[in-house]
Amino acid sequence: MSDIAITDAAPEPHAHHPFLQHHFEDLGQQHEASTLGMWMFLSTEILFFGGVLCAYWIYRIIYPEAWALAAEQQNKLYGGLNTIVLIISSLTMALAVRNAQLGKRKATVGMLFATLIFGGTFLSIKSIEYWQHFHEGLFPGIHFTWNEVPALAPKVQLFMTFYWSMTGLHALHMVIGAGLLIWMMMRAWRGDFGPEYYGPVEIMGLYWHFVDIVWIFLFPFLYLIPGPHNG
Amino acid sequence: MSSATLHDVRFVEPEGTRNYVTHDYGALSWLLTKDHKRIAILYLFSITALFILGGFFAVAMRIELLTPEGDLLTSDTYNKFFTLHGIVMIFFFLIPSIPAVLGNFLLPLMIGAKDLAFPKINLLSWYLYMIAAVMGLYIIITGGVDTGWTFYTPFSTQYSNTHVFGVTFAAFIVGFSSILTGLNFLVTIHRMRAPGMTWFRLPLFVWAMYATSIVQLLATPVLAITLVMLMFERVVHVGIFDPALGGDPLLFQHMFWFYSHPAVYIMILPAMGVASEVVAAFTRKKIFGYSFVAYSSLAIAFLGFLVWAHHMFVSGISVYSAMIFSFLSYFVAVPSAIKVFNWTATLYRGSVALLTPMLYILGFIGLFTIGGVTGLFLAAIGLDVHVTDTYFVVAHFHYVMVGGAVMAYMAGLHYWWPKITGRMYPEWWARLAALLIFAGFNLTFFPQFVLGYLGMPRRYHAYAPEFQVLNVMSTAGASVLAAGYVLPLIYLLWSLWYGRPAGPNPWGAVGLEWATSSPPPMENFHETPVVTWDAYDYPAMMKAMGETQNV
Amino acid sequence: MAEEHDYAPAHAPHIHVTPMWVYLAVFTALAVGTLLTWWVSTIDLGWMNTPIALLIATTKAVLVILFFMHVIHSTRLTWVVVIASFLWLGVLFVLTFADYLTRIWQIY
Numbered sequence: 022m023s024d025i026a027i028t029d030a031a032p033e034p035h036a037h038h039p040f041l042q043h044h045f046e047d048l049g050q051q052h053e054a055s056t057l058g059m060w061m062f063l064s065t066e067i068l069f070f071g072g073v074l075c076a077y078w079i080y081r082i083i084y085p086e087a088w089a090l091a092a093e094q095q096n097k098l099y100g101g102l103n104t105i106v107l108i109i110s111s112l113t114m115a116l117a118v119r120n121a122q123l124g125k126r127k128a129t130v131g132m133l134f135a136t137l138i139f140g141g142t143f144l145s146i147k148s149i150e151y152w153q154h155f156h157e158g159l160f161p162g163i164h165f166t167w168n169e170v171p172a173l174a175p176k177v178q179l180f181m182t183f184y185w186s187m188t189g190l191h192a193l194h195m196v197i198g199a200g201l202l203i204w205m206m207m208r209a210w211r212g213d214f215g216p217e218y219y220g221p222v223e224i225m226g227l228y229w230h231f232v233d234i235v236w237i238f239l240f241p242f243l244y245l246i247p248g249p250h251n252g
Numbered sequence: 253m254s255s256a257t258l259h260d261v262r263f264v265e266p267e268g269t270r271n272y273v274t275h276d277y278g279a280l281s282w283l284l285t286k287d288h289k290r291i292a293i294l295y296l297f298s299i300t301a302l303f304i305l306g307g308f309f310a311v312a313m314r315i316e317l318l319t320p321e322g323d324l325l326t327s328d329t330y331n332k333f334f335t336l337h338g339i340v341m342i343f344f345f346l347i348p349s350i351p352a353v354l355g356n357f358l359l360p361l362m363i364g365a366k367d368l369a370f371p372k373i374n375l376l377s378w379y380l381y382m383i384a385a386v387m388g389l390y391i392i393i394t395g396g397v398d399t400g401w402t403f404y405t406p407f408s409t410q411y412s413n414t415h416v417f418g419v420t421f422a423a424f425i426v427g428f429s430s431i432l433t434g435l436n437f438l439v440t441i442h443r444m445r446a447p448g449m450t451w452f453r454l455p456l457f458v459w460a461m462y463a464t465s466i467v468q469l470l471a472t473p474v475l476a477i478t479l480v481m482l483m484f485e486r487v488v489h490v491g492i493f494d495p496a497l498g499g500d501p502l503l504f505q506h507m508f509w510f511y512s513h514p515a516v517y518i519m520i521l522p523a524m525g526v527a528s529e530v531v532a533a534f535t536r537k538k539i540f541g542y543s544f545v546a547y548s549s550l551a552i553a554f555l556g557f558l559v560w561a562h563h564m565f566v567s568g569i570s571v572y573s574a575m576i577f578s579f580l581s582y583f584v585a586v587p588s589a590i591k592v593f594n595w596t597a598t599l600y601r602g603s604v605a606l607l608t609p610m611l612y613i614l615g616f617i618g619l620f621t622i623g624g625v626t627g628l629f630l631a632a633i634g635l636d637v638h639v640t641d642t643y644f645v646v647a648h649f650h651y652v653m654v655g656g657a658v659m660a661y662m663a664g665l666h667y668w669w670p671k672i673t674g675r676m677y678p679e680w681w682a683r684l685a686a687l688l689i690f691a692g693f694n695l696t697f698f699p700q701f702v703l704g705y706l707g708m709p710r711r712y713h714a715y716a717p718e719f720q721v722l723n724v725m726s727t728a729g730a731s732v733l734a735a736g737y738v739l740p741l742i743y744l745l746w747s748l749w750y751g752r753p754a755g756p757n758p759w760g761a762v763g764l765e766w767a768t769s770s771p772p773p774m775e776n777f778h779e780t781p782v783v784t785w786d787a788y789d790y791p792a793m794m795k796a797m798g799e800t801q802n803v
Numbered sequence: 804m805a806e807e808h809d810y811a812p813a814h815a816p817h818i819h820v821t822p823m824w825v826y827l828a829v830f831t832a833l834a835v836g837t838l839l840t841w842w843v844s845t846i847d848l849g850w851m852n853t854p855i856a857l858l859i860a861t862t863k864a865v866l867v868i869l870f871f872m873h874v875i876h877s878t879r880l881t882w883v884v885v886i887a888s889f890l891w892l893g894v895l896f897v898l899t900f901a902d903y904l905t906r907i908w909q910i911y
Binding site for chain 2: 043044045054061065069070071072083178179182190
Binding site for chain 2: 880887888891894895898899901902903905906908
């Protein structure tokens with residue numbers, strides 16, 4: 022039985038990495054825990070977006086003509102461009118993580134910044150698109166004035182509900198991601214990251230790639246629906 | 253396996269050491285704490301307050317139902333009361349209860365860790381809960397909601413004149429509290445177990461929390477998105493769920509129940525975890541079939557996701573899918589039954605101590621069995637057609653949720669009270685309360701099985717006169733039940749000042765949480781424990797200690 | 804894949820630096836996939852349009868998951884979390900569709 026001649030438990034004596042949180046034994050455990058935590062958060066996001074996708078698909082099967090017609094109202098150029106933009110941002114994000122792992126401070130900041138730029142580009146194109154849609158009378162509710170095929174108009178409105186809510190939720194996630202990117206850039210600039218500690222950049226990457234994956238599915242679902250009005 | 257290290261005083265602080273309560277003072281040190289034990293106490297206060305609020309609605313309903321006529325409350329007010337009773341009790345009491353109070357407090361202790369994996373997220377969980385609770389309270393004061401806790405469309409989206417948007421938003425927020433707690437527990441159990449604490453040495457309470465956390469993590473997001481769509485529909489009226497505009501109300505029900513059925517397993521799995529701990533401690537035996545109990549927790553978590561549409565048998569789903577869901581619903585009862593058999597087998601030839609936690613758990617085993625079996629009745633489509641939306645269903649779910657989950661929560665609260673507070677509660681008062689709760693509960697809810705079978709529908713403030721006798725019995729039972737719940741409020745509070753100080757292990761139980769002082773120090777263990785014994789290794793422990801109890 | 808630690812964590816994080824060419828190759832594949840899916844959507848293939856679009860989108864997602872998100876080098880546990888999430892989503896889809904697709908079947 023060891024002596025206890027103290028009133029508080031003494032902290033374990035070891036050289037402390039400045040970002041090692043005290044309830045973890047070492048950086049490795051902290052890194053594994055954070056990464057696992059982010060993956061679990063992403064699994065909730067998969068089910069969150071998956072839920073609305075399920076609802077979307079049910080109605081797509083019930084109202085195929087209206088869905089195809091509604092997709093015709095979409096601007097495929099904007100959608101396609103945005104897809105490419107987001108894929109590029111995913112690349113720059115992956116490179117940012119790589120740079121952090123290699124301890125390249127400025128390159129990490131650079132790639133994070135590039136990701137932010139491309140993310141911002143996506144949001145800008147999206148805003149233009151939203152603006153145009155709104156003025157074409159394609160926002161559901163009292164502002165909905167699209168009536169080219171009156172018989173299908175209510176179902177087209179329903180499609181638009183899914184379009185606005187799904188892309189809206191996606192855009193919200195991107196805005197949050199942009200904020201996180203700025204924070205990461207500040208930390209990277211400060212020199213926080215290196216081979217021993219790059220976890221935050223990695224989990225930032227996981228989040229960003231997830232947002233990209235959501236869009237990879239939204240693009241064909243909301244812009245490229247095949248139907249009698251193809252082309 | 254030597255378990256001499258269990259009682260090794262090395263783990264226990266000498267007198268005068270600061271524990272997590274006395275570590276620092278001031279409201280901010282509690283409100284901004286990152287310590288899982290303090291957060292558990294914060295939750296304890298919150299959910300107790302909300303339990304009382306939910307109970308108030310129940311009392312009002314039971315008084316109304318003393319007479320066949322709707323004479324105490326208007327039907328609109330009654331609708332609000334059963335809605336709010338459901339929302340408060342489910343989202344703000346039952347779902348957090350054992351995980352947020354007992355799970356938060358005990359999980360790191362049981363696995364030998366200093367805290368959960370993400371202490372700040374743990375605190376965030378509590379704040380999300382409180383924000384949602386305050387929102388909910390505001391809505392209750394300004395008129396409430398009358399849609400039923402199930403928010404069925406299109407009534408909730410189109411026709412109800414109450415604060416549907418606000419309440420669904422509050423439920424959305426409290427859902428994230430639940431998700432984050434589940435996430436935290438899962439990462440903690442995977443990555444923060446002490447050396448030697450392998451999966452199959454874990455207490456079964458930890459297995460139960462693991463299974464619960466899986467459900468919290470994967471089911472709740474679907475509720476979140478469903479509520480988002482509900483809110484959208486409420487505001488914009490495009491017809492996502494409105495048949496008049498081309499939508500399908502059943503889509504709402506599918507997505508709602510995809511969460512809400514697994515939600516009942518969020519409520520019962522932790523209770524089963526408590527049962528395993530208490531049965532082991534108060535029979536001084538290893539749980540019979542440990543690995544079966546562990547695996548059945550996982551099985552319940554998984555199978556629970558496959559059965560949701562048994563809440564929709566008469567809503568208009570196809571007969572074929574109804575048959576599939578009915579078939580699957582029978583499967584989910586199997587792992588629950590396995591656990592009941594295992595607890596019972598543990599009791600056999602055990603050294604049973606009829607202390608308060610054990611009384612609650614014995615009640616739990618019996619009442620949960622009744623509730624579970626009546627669930628099987630409901631899973632039979634033919635029978636469900638007759639008793640759905642009657643008091644039979646009400647009785648069924650109260651048997652599992654109150655007779656089951658709440659009683660297990662009370663058991664856990666009493667069992668771990670000495671660990672949490674360093675004080676013993678008064679045993680005879682506690683036993684009295686347990687008996688009052690058991691008797692009151694059965695008197696309240698057994699007549700409701702009969703009422704439902706005889707055809708009394710639920711969610712009505714008035715009923716046919718021939719049902720009155722049973723309703724009076726039920727209300728009488730409710731008053732006994734209420735008395736039973738009031739007693740612990742008083743004596744547990746009393747014990748904080750006047751209860752007998754408890755040592756580190758008043759029950760002589762096996763488990764890492766008992767190997768540190770009561771209350772534990774801030775960092776839980778003076779040094780990281782190294783585990784070399786199996787869970788519930790009573791024989792080894794008794795041999796080493798010569799069968800002396802610390803009580 | 805990294806080792807599964809039961810209860811003795813690594814001291815420093817396990818690093819696997821992905822070579823540049825892998826990232827660029829995946830990026831190219833994603834870009835090509837985008838153009839491909841657009842092009843296919845302009846051709847009328849009847850009922851096959853939808854499965855093909857889904858296949859392309861899924862392939863792109865898998866590439867992002869495996870390489871950009873490093874899952875190919877991740878622990879078994881990470882794989883379990885990823886697969887389980889999609890599995891659970893699958894349960895939602897399959898059992899909900901089981902209702903909708905069988906509603907038109909008559910029993911008499």
